[in-house]
Amino acid sequence: MEFFILKRFFWRQLFSGVADHENMPTTQLDAALVKDGKVGLLAAMVGAKLCGSNREARQLVQQGGVLVDGEKVTDPTFGLTVEQLQNGVVIKKGKKTYHKVML
Secondary structure: OHHHHHHHHHHHHHHOOOOOOOOOOEEEOOHHHOEOOEEEHHHHHHHOOOOOOHHHHHHHHHOOOEEEOOEEOOOOOOEEEHHHHHHOEEEEEOOOEEEEEEO
8 A cells, every 4th residue: 555655656746747856867068059158948958859950949949838947938049048057957848858958
């Protein structure tokens, strides 16, 4: 019986939409992506392998399927500042895919 209670607890944590920063996949982005003090969201998503191409990332952003630190982003020209990336930015793709990107 305890097993099922623990299983339900972990399942709820995993799929509740609450990101676990300690066990989250993290990608260190290349400094060459920085242009004018920012890294484009599309480039960050492709660099983190959340999307296979800029086109796929652009479509996902325009359709409202991307959240950056909990805020929905629909502008494909959105940029992440160097300060944000040094602290780590959580990108949520769809309902269940979380990824932390850093510089």
